[in-house]
Amino acid sequence: MTHPTPLKLSMHADEALPPNEAEQVAAHVEACELCQSQLSALRAETQHLVTALRADTPEDAREVPTFSRPASLRGFALANIGTALLIWLAQFLWKTLFGEMILNTATWLTSVYIPDIYQLTSTTALYLLEEGTAMLDAYLGFVIATLLIITALALLLMRQRFRAGTLSMCLIAAAVGTLMVPAPVQALDFRRSEGVLTIPASETIDDTLIVRGETVLIEGTITGDVIAFGEEINVTGSIRGNLFTFAEIVKVRGDVGGLVLGAANTYTLSTSSVGGDLWLAGENIEVGGDVRIGRNVAIASDNVSVGADVGRDLFAYAETVDMSGNLGGNLEAFSQRLRLLGDAHIVGNVRFRGNEAELFRADEVRVDGDVEFLARPEEKNRYATVEFYLWQIAQLIAAFLFGLAMLWLVPALRGLSIGAGLEGLKSAGIGIVALVSVPIIAVLVAITLIGLPFTFLALVAWLLGIYLATIVVGASIGQMLVSNSDSMPLTLLAGLATVMVVVNLPVIGGIIGFIFTIIGLGMLVQLVFDLVSTRGFDEQATD
Amino acid sequence: MARTAAFEILYRDYYGRVFGLCRRLLSSGDLAEDAAQEVFMRAYKSFNKYDINQPFWQWIATIANNHCIDQLRARSRKQALFGDETVELEQVPSPDAPVLSELISNEDTGALNQAIAALPDRYRVPLVLAYFHQSSYDDIAKQLNISRNHVGVLLLRAKQRLRDSVAAEGVGGGQ
Numbered sequence: 001m002t003h004p005t006p007l008k009l010s011m012h013a014d015e016a017l018p019p020n021e022a023e024q025v026a027a028h029v030e031a032c033e034l035c036q037s038q039l040s041a042l043r044a045e046t047q048h049l050v051t052a053l054r055a056d057t058p059e060d061a062r063e064v065p066t067f068s069r070p071a072s073l074r075g076f077a078l079a080n081i082g083t084a085l086l087i088w089l090a091q092f093l094w095k096t097l098f099g100e101m102i103l104n105t106a107t108w109l110t111s112v113y114i115p116d117i118y119q120l121t122s123t124t125a126l127y128l129l130e131e132g133t134a135m136l137d138a139y140l141g142f143v144i145a146t147l148l149i150i151t152a153l154a155l156l157l158m159r160q161r162f163r164a165g166t167l168s169m170c171l172i173a174a175a176v177g178t179l180m181v182p183a184p185v186q187a188l189d190f191r192r193s194e195g196v197l198t199i200p201a202s203e204t205i206d207d208t209l210i211v212r213g214e215t216v217l218i219e220g221t222i223t224g225d226v227i228a229f230g231e232e233i234n235v236t237g238s239i240r241g242n243l244f245t246f247a248e249i250v251k252v253r254g255d256v257g258g259l260v261l262g263a264a265n266t267y268t269l270s271t272s273s274v275g276g277d278l279w280l281a282g283e284n285i286e287v288g289g290d291v292r293i294g295r296n297v298a299i300a301s302d303n304v305s306v307g308a309d310v311g312r313d314l315f316a317y318a319e320t321v322d323m324s325g326n327l328g329g330n331l332e333a334f335s336q337r338l339r340l341l342g343d344a345h346i347v348g349n350v351r352f353r354g355n356e357a358e359l360f361r362a363d364e365v366r367v368d369g370d371v372e373f374l375a376r377p378e379e380k381n382r383y384a385t386v387e388f389y390l391w392q393i394a395q396l397i398a399a400f401l402f403g404l405a406m407l408w409l410v411p412a413l414r415g416l417s418i419g420a421g422l423e424g425l426k427s428a429g430i431g432i433v434a435l436v437s438v439p440i441i442a443v444l445v446a447i448t449l450i451g452l453p454f455t456f457l458a459l460v461a462w463l464l465g466i467y468l469a470t471i472v473v474g475a476s477i478g479q480m481l482v483s484n485s486d487s488m489p490l491t492l493l494a495g496l497a498t499v500m501v502v503v504n505l506p507v508i509g510g511i512i513g514f515i516f517t518i519i520g521l522g523m524l525v526q527l528v529f530d531l532v533s534t535r536g537f538d539e540q541a542t543d
Numbered sequence: 544m545a546r547t548a549a550f551e552i553l554y555r556d557y558y559g560r561v562f563g564l565c566r567r568l569l570s571s572g573d574l575a576e577d578a579a580q581e582v583f584m585r586a587y588k589s590f591n592k593y594d595i596n597q598p599f600w601q602w603i604a605t606i607a608n609n610h611c612i613d614q615l616r617a618r619s620r621k622q623a624l625f626g627d628e629t630v631e632l633e634q635v636p637s638p639d640a641p642v643l644s645e646l647i648s649n650e651d652t653g654a655l656n657q658a659i660a661a662l663p664d665r666y667r668v669p670l671v672l673a674y675f676h677q678s679s680y681d682d683i684a685k686q687l688n689i690s691r692n693h694v695g696v697l698l699l700r701a702k703q704r705l706r707d708s709v710a711a712e713g714v715g716g717g718q
Binding site: 006007010011014016045046048049050051052053054055056057062064065067 | 551558559562580583587652653656659671674675691692695699702705
């Protein structure tokens with residue numbers, strides 16, 4: 001009688017033999033005492049092993065670490081490439097297409113009747129667009145480099161985990177390469193003082209200057225921009241860039257190459273020239289007769305007095321506007337009173353939105369164009385126009401398409417619901433905070449100049465969030481309305497249509513619209529935090 | 544969102560077991576922690592493929608086994624992690640050698656576990672799969688890409704190694 005091999009016996013003990021072999025071994029074991037004792041010893045051993053392996057060792061008593069959700073390498077890379085392309089595309093479109101289109105449309109629209117405020121708005125928008133493009137130009141390299149660095153870092157981290165190959169190294173190399181040729185960011189010169197801060201006439205500053213002091217005296221030459229804060233600011237030197245001032249009293253008697261933008265209680269310009277626009281807000285603003293402004297002047301103030309030579313147009317929002325200088329373009333006054341004094345000469349038209357009786361015109365004054373009086377446009381019943389409904393439908397379609405795209409791209413958005421009671425209040429609270437804090441933080445960051453691209457991105461995200469907020473609320477209202485439908489587009493459309501009707505209700509529509517916006521914004525903020533948070537599951541489970 | 548919430552609950556409930564399995568397979572706590580995270584990451588990615596009627600443990604343990612075996616393979620940098628069946632067979636012990644239960648007391652699991660952890664990967668992995676995870680020989684064979692007999696041989700050798708090392712340590716008092 002041959003005993004089964006140790007292997008067969010061991011496998012038999014583990015019940016791992018094929019049935020026919022198992023039968024043979026079983027038959028043998030029944031008749032063989034030696035094998036019987038070996039088999040039971042093997043079985044005891046197995047049991048022993050099972051018990052030992054199952055026993056918890058001190059090492060098993062670990063805390064459950066936070067679960068980090070997987071990051072998708074592909075998605076991340078695609079997002080970065082997409083963003084870079086988008087920035088380039090946006091820049092291209094902005095410069096070539098939009099600039100032209102907006103300019104042309106602006107010219108065309110001014111020829112038909114529009115409320116006067118349009119003129120100022122369009123000019124403002126154009127200015128911002130131009131500046132925005134320039135800003136984007138300057139910082140594009142920086143933005144893209146940042147994105148690449150983030151990509152590279154993420155890849156490095158992932159490489160440790162997944163042993164990613166050459167691709168990541170290439171991207172890192174690209175990022176480093178981009179860094180080697182950084183965008184020319186102008187240097188900054190910060191100065192501050194509690195008392196009087198003087199930039200003496202002998203000094204020339206080749207950077208952008210940011211100054212803060214109780215009294216700021218700028219007598220030297222600054223080749224970059226000047227941003228000045230203080231009680232009183234006196235500029236007698238020369239500034240080649242732009243001049244931004246925020247003070248009680250500002251007196252400018254020097255030359256500024258670019259834009260002059262300022263807010264002050266009293267702003268006085270005399271014996272100076274401004275190469276760009278002049279944008280001022282304050283109580284009393286006086287632009288003397290010995291001043292020359294290269295481009296437009298826009299002033300919002302109680303009392304405005306302009307004696308300067310202005311290259312282009314003058315827009316003034318004021319109680320009283322006194323004009324005694326020469327104007328290369330049009331004069332637009334949104335004021336109680338308009339006085340054309342001395343030997344003022346206006347090459348373009350004069351548009352005075354006010355009462356004809358409030359226009360005083362001295363004998364010597366020449367107006368080459370027309371003098372127009374525009375009464376305040378009558379409030380029309382907006383619900384009674386076809387345009388209103390067409391516009392609403394267009395908005396609905398846009399919101400629907402945008403919403404559909406977003407819900408498709410970000411499936412997590414589909415799960416959002418307004419939530420009743422406290423949940424809704426919480427969203428609204430978070431929404432208000434986001435609504436208010438983002439622009440404030442963005443502006444604060446912008447002051448550092450290097451923060452400009454971040455400000456820009458934050459504001460874009462903020463605007464996008466505000467737009468998306470109502471859509472998200474619409475989507476969840478849609479789910480409540482058409483709860484038995486599986487069709488996402490249908491529920492979205494129903495919800496958006498409802499929202500559109502409700503926010504256009506007379507009197508309460510605006511408030512409801514605001515509430516929807518903050519709730520939606522709050523929901524989005526919470527979602528974003530949820531998605532990026534690495535909080536432990538214990539906390540999340542209690543949410 | 545519901546999917547994520549469900550997964551998070553499962554993660555909390557099963558982390559310990561998955562970690563335990565990985566630790567026994569990889570015989571390192573730190574490696575096991577990484578592996579457990581990776582296993583749950585993989586599970587999270589393919590969670591929509593998980594059949595709700597199948598026990599979750601079975602599903603995730605398969606992922607864990609595969610991942611750990613891959614890790615060990617990558618570590619040994621060659622496919623022949625589990626050796627050659629015939630070579631192993633030559634080293635099979637004589638059938639009447641004392642078994643573990645005779646060498647070490649049932650209470651002294653620590654010493655036995657230490658011996659298990661010290662086993663070479665090719666013996667430890669099938670042992671853990673067979674007696675901790677309680678996979679069948681066929682399942683182990685499939686996962687390790689070897690024959691069923693080869694599994695038997697490896698287990699036999701594993702136990703022999705354990706007996707040797709426990710006997711050498713002289714720990715515990717047998718029966």
